[in-house]
Structure formats: structure tokens, C-alpha cells
Amino acid sequence: MGKASDDDERSFFAEVPVRPAAKARPAPAEKPGYLGHRDRLRERFASAGADALPDYELLELLLFRLIPRADTKPAAKALLARFGTLAEVLGAPVNLLQEVKGIGPAVALDLKVVAATAQRMAHGEVHGREVLSSWTQLLAYCRSAMAFEAREQFRILFLDKKNALIADEVQQTGTVDHTPVYPREVVKRALELSATAIILVHNHPSGDPTPSRADIEMTKEIIEAGKRLGIAVHDHIIIGRKGYASMKGLLLI
Known part of the structure; x- marks a missing residue:
């Protein structure tokens, strides 16, 4: 009986593999505030059209595609403060566009592509x-x-x-x-x-x-x-x- 009891005791205290603790899932990252703003602006454009938006918001909509991971309102307002109107922003040369904070070479070139497209459309009208x-x-x-x-x-x-x-x-x-x-x-x-x-x-x-x-x-x-x-x-x-x-x-x- 003694021997069996000793064996049982050894078995009881034997090492049991310890399962690694489950890693806690990180809390979902909070969406940047500008994403909700983008959705609301798109909805306004879709429902009310371009005439319902001031120049800076229309320019924001355009910059959404060109600057996908940032708040584009400061850049839109800075462009208009520098050049005056949306037409003057699109008409500005690439080197001057790049002097505005948040506007790099790729974005400046894309704005000129938009300007060229608008010009081609106007030419088609006549x-x-x-x-x-x-x-x-x-x-x-x-x-x-x-x-x-x-x-x-x-x-x-x-x-x-x-x-x-x-x-x-x-x-x-x-x-x-x-x-x-x-x-x-x-x-x-x-x-x-x-x-x-x-x-x-x-x-x-x-x-x-x-x-x-x-x-x-x-x-x-x-x-x-x-x-x-x-x-x-x-x-x-x-x-x-x-x-x-x-x-x-x-x-x-």
C-alpha cells in the first residue's frame, strides 16, 4: 500500500505542461476623425451637388484621393489662401504648388492633371x-x-x-x-x-x-x-x- 501511495503522490505532483496564456487582443484602433468627415462630405456632394460646397470643401474632396491618409482640410485652405480661388489653384505652376505645406511633387502633378482634364473638357465644348x-x-x-x-x-x-x-x-x-x-x-x-x-x-x-x-x-x-x-x-x-x-x-x- 505504501508503495502505491508513493507512486500516486509522485504522479499528483508531477510537472504538468503549462499552456501559454492567451494573448489579449488589442483594442480596435479608433478611426481618425477625418474619415468620418470625409464620409459626410461625400454624402453632401452626392445629395446636393457641387454648388452646395464652398471651394475649400470641393478642393478637399479632390485631395481625398491624392492624400489618402491625412486630414486634407488644412492643405485645401492653405492652397486657397496662397492662390485665391479654386481655378487659380489648378492654374498655378507645379513649383509654386509645392511651396504649400502638405503638397508634395506627386500631389502637385496630380492637380495639374486635373487642370488639364478640365481644360480638355472645355475645349470639347467649343x-x-x-x-x-x-x-x-x-x-x-x-x-x-x-x-x-x-x-x-x-x-x-x-x-x-x-x-x-x-x-x-x-x-x-x-x-x-x-x-x-x-x-x-x-x-x-x-x-x-x-x-x-x-x-x-x-x-x-x-x-x-x-x-x-x-x-x-x-x-x-x-x-x-x-x-x-x-x-x-x-x-x-x-x-x-x-x-x-x-x-x-x-x-x-
Whole structure:
């Protein structure tokens, strides 16, 4: 009996494998506050449309895709504080966009892709159409293409006999306040494209679209050169950051 009792006692106190304690599951991480804000902003856009959102919120929506893991409201407000309007943000050059806190090279380039897409859409609204009856769309296109350029550009819209846009070309790019324009080259290109009319467009990087004396004189020279070959000049539009001027509307031509 003694021996059996000793064996039982040894068995009782023998080492029993100890199971490792189950690791406590970490508490679920709390979602960043900006995620709920993003959802609410998307819902407002979906239900009420873009007109219900101020510029900074519309820019936030755009930055959601470009900056997926951060609060984009500070960056959106900083961009607008620096450049003024949403249009001016998209029109700003890449190097200046990158000077804004939170905007790196990839985001700056993506914003320019958005700007190029908007410009292409505006061009589609006027290409092949009778532009004199689509004047608002024409001005919107010219503004998106030129208003925020740092240097002067001289653009020509070439029209067929029905005043439909057949080509749109930047003929010259100059300095911040001057672009050399040669009337013979303008008329020559119109003949090459079989255009019967043209609209001249250039921008003033200063922002003020008021025609200068040189602008008026150059326009009159092109009008005279075109008359000899049956090419009409319908207008000369000057684009500024805050608006535009039509020489025909101002009775300057």
C-alpha cells in the first residue's frame, strides 16, 4: 500500500505542461476623425451637388484621393489662401504648388492633371461648334487655357465659313508683358488651314485685361492683312485672372 501511495503522490505532483496564456487582443484602433468627415462630405456632394460646397470643401474632396491618409482640410485652405480661388489653384505652376505645406511633387502633378482634364473638357465644348453662338463656353475655355499662365501667350482660333472652330493654336509665347506677333504669319497660317475667319486671344499675366495701345495697333494690322485675302477677324479677346476684355465689345475694332 505504501508503495502505491508513493507512486500516486509522485504522479499528483508531477510537472504538468503549462499552456501559454492567451494573448489579449488589442483594442480596435479608433478611426481618425477625418474619415468620418470625409464620409459626410461625400454624402453632401452626392445629395446636393457641387454648388452646395464652398471651394475649400470641393478642393478637399479632390485631395481625398491624392492624400489618402491625412486630414486634407488644412492643405485645401492653405492652397486657397496662397492662390485665391479654386481655378487659380489648378492654374498655378507645379513649383509654386509645392511651396504649400502638405503638397508634395506627386500631389502637385496630380492637380495639374486635373487642370488639364478640365481644360480638355472645355475645349470639347467649343471644338467643331459655331463659336459665335457658344460665346460663354468659348470664354470659359480661353480662361482655363490661359488666365493663369506666367508668360504672355498669343492664341489663334481658326474658324470655317460656318464659324465653327477648326483649329486652336498658340502661335507665340513671350515674356511677362510682351509677345511678338507677326500679321503675315497669322494670315499665312489661316490660309494653310483654309480658315475664313479668326479670333485672336492673348493673356495678360498682370491680371488686368485692359487692351494696351500696342494690342490695339497690332490687331488693326492683322485685320488689314486679312482683308486682302478674305480672312475676317471677329474679335481680339484679352484674358486676365479676374476677367476678360473684348476689343469688339469695347468698339476698339
